[in-house]
Amino acid sequence: MKNKALRNILIIVVVILVILIDFPILGNVKQKIFNRDVTAQLGLDLRGGMQVVLQAPEGYQIDQETLQVASSILENRANALGVSEVLFQVAGDNYIVGEFPGLENIDEVISVIKQTGMLEFVDVGDEYLEPGTVIQTDYTGTKSGSTDSTSPEAAATVAPEATTTVAATEAAAAGTDTTAADAAAAPATDKIYHTVITGADLEDVFVTAPQTPTDGYAVSFKLKSDATQTFADYTTNNVGKMLAIVLDHKIVSTPVIHQAITSGEGAISGSGENAYTYDEANNLRITLFYGTLPVSLEIAESRVVGPTLGQDSLNKSLLAAAIGFLIISLFMLIYYRVPGFVAIISITIFGLITYAIYLVIPVTLTLPGIAGFLLSVGSALDANILQFERLKEELRRGRNLQQAVDLGWSRAWPSIRDSNLATLITSAILFWFGSTFGASIVKGFALTLAIGVVISLFTALFVTRTLLSSIIDRFKDSDKAKWFGI
Known part of the structure; x- marks a missing residue:
C-alpha cells in the first residue's frame, strides 16, 4: 500500500x-x-399510481420492432401528462405495459393514451407559427389504423408529445407550454389552414448525414405515388413559403420550401444554429414516420396502487x-x-x-x-x-x-x-x-x-x-x- x-x-x-x-x-x-x-425517483409500488396493459387486437400480426416504436411513442405522449418516470415496456409478442407512478386519474390517462396521432403537412403561407401552437385544419379524413377518428375504440397508436428535440427546445425558448393540456387547448386563432398531405402519404423516412462539416443532419422522405403529384403541384407554386409539420393539430416544426419537389422525394433540414443533430433528426424521423402507426392497441387492463x-x-x-x-x-x-x-x-x-x-x-x-x-x-x-x-x-x-x-x-x-x-x-x-x-x-x-x-x-x-x-x-x-x- x-x-x-x-x-x-x-x-x-x-x-x-x-x-x-x-x-x-x-x-x-x-x-x-x-x-x-x-x-429519489420512486416506482409504482412505493409511490402509488396506476398500471395499464395494452394489447394488439386478437389475430392482428405485429412484429417486435413496431411494438418497440409504439412503446417509445406512448411513453413520450404519456409524459405530456406531467407524470414523471412514466415507463412503457413491451411484454411478450402482443402486449405493452405502462406504469404511471404518482398518478391516480384513470380517465385522464386512458383518454390521452387512446388518442390517435394525426400527422399533417399544412400550408401556412408566409406565417411562421411557433412549435406548440395549436391550429385548426380542413382535414376531415379518418386516421390510418383506425375506423373512426372520433370513435372511443379508435386506435391507441399515438405519437409523442413534441417528440422532436428541436421542437421541444424551440418551444421552451419561446415560453410555450407543451403539456398535455395543450392538446385539448383552444386553437390560437380561428383561421383554418389547408392540409396538403398527411402522415399516411409517407412511404419512407430516413436520416441523411451532413453534406459539409457546417451542415446538420437532414430528414429525407419519400411519398407514396398517389401523393407525389399533389405535393409537386403545391411545392411548385409555393417556393419560399412555409410548410408546417403538425401533430394532433399542434405545430412540431415549420420548415421553408426551398425548391419544388416533383419527384416525391424531399428533405427537411435546419440551418445555422437550428441545424439538426443526429438525435434531433432521428426524433423528427420517428415523428414523421410513426405519427400514425398502422396498428391499433386496446386497453386490456388497468389498476391503481x-x-x-x-x-x-x-x-x-x-x-x-x-x-x-x-x-x-x-x-x-x-x-x-x-x-x-x-x-x-x-x-x-x-x-x-x-x-x-x-x-x-x-x-x-x-x-x-x-x-x-x-x-x-x-x-x-x-x-x-x-x-x-x-x-x-x-x-x-x-x-x-x-x-x-x-x-x-x-x-x-x-x-x-x-x-x-x-x-x-x-x-x-x-x-x-x-x-x-x-x-x-x-x-x-x-x-x-x-x-x-x-x-x-x-x-x-x-x-x-x-x-x-x-x-x-x-x-x-x-x-x-x-x-x-x-
Whole structure:
C-alpha cells in the first residue's frame, strides 16, 4: 500500500461529493449541473399510481420492432401528462405495459393514451407559427389504423408529445407550454389552414448525414405515388413559403420550401444554429414516420396502487434496512473489533456512493430494486469478511499487522473476484430477461444489484484496504489479540 495519504484524501473527496448529491444541499447548483431535480425517483409500488396493459387486437400480426416504436411513442405522449418516470415496456409478442407512478386519474390517462396521432403537412403561407401552437385544419379524413377518428375504440397508436428535440427546445425558448393540456387547448386563432398531405402519404423516412462539416443532419422522405403529384403541384407554386409539420393539430416544426419537389422525394433540414443533430433528426424521423402507426392497441387492463400502500411499503423497507444495519454493525464490532469498525465505515460509504449513483443515472426505486440493493450490501459485507478472516489467519501465523493486511487481501481477492463476477453475470441475465419479456420488476432488481456489486468491489478494493492499512499504524503487534479478535 503506497501513497496512503493520497488515497485517504481521495476517499474524503468522494465522500464529500456523494454527501452533496445524496442530501438536500446546494439544490440549485445540482439542478443546473444535471438539468433536473436530483431527488429519489420512486416506482409504482412505493409511490402509488396506476398500471395499464395494452394489447394488439386478437389475430392482428405485429412484429417486435413496431411494438418497440409504439412503446417509445406512448411513453413520450404519456409524459405530456406531467407524470414523471412514466415507463412503457413491451411484454411478450402482443402486449405493452405502462406504469404511471404518482398518478391516480384513470380517465385522464386512458383518454390521452387512446388518442390517435394525426400527422399533417399544412400550408401556412408566409406565417411562421411557433412549435406548440395549436391550429385548426380542413382535414376531415379518418386516421390510418383506425375506423373512426372520433370513435372511443379508435386506435391507441399515438405519437409523442413534441417528440422532436428541436421542437421541444424551440418551444421552451419561446415560453410555450407543451403539456398535455395543450392538446385539448383552444386553437390560437380561428383561421383554418389547408392540409396538403398527411402522415399516411409517407412511404419512407430516413436520416441523411451532413453534406459539409457546417451542415446538420437532414430528414429525407419519400411519398407514396398517389401523393407525389399533389405535393409537386403545391411545392411548385409555393417556393419560399412555409410548410408546417403538425401533430394532433399542434405545430412540431415549420420548415421553408426551398425548391419544388416533383419527384416525391424531399428533405427537411435546419440551418445555422437550428441545424439538426443526429438525435434531433432521428426524433423528427420517428415523428414523421410513426405519427400514425398502422396498428391499433386496446386497453386490456388497468389498476391503481394507492399512495398509502406505497408509503407503507417504503416505511417498512427503511425500517428493515435500519434494523439489519444495526445487527450487522454489532456483529462486526463484537467479532472483528477494529477491522469490524473499518467495515462499518466502508459499508456506510458504499451506501452513500450507491445512492448517489441511483440519483445521478437516475434509477427508479421499487421494492424489488431495494431488495437488489440490500442483497448487494451482503456482497459488500462478504468481501470485508473474507479479508478479515484471511487477516486473522495471517496474524495467527505470526505475521506483523502490515504483513497480515497485505497477505490477507491478496489471498482473499480471488474469492471476492469470482463471487462478484458470478453475481454480475446473473444480473446481466436477469436484466436481459426483464427487457425481453417486459418484466420491469426483474429488470429493476437486476440493475440495482449490479450497481451495488460494482460499488462493493470499489469499497473492498480501495476503501476498506486503505482505511485498515492506515489505522493499523496506531497499534502494536502485541495488541493484536485485544483489538483484532485473535
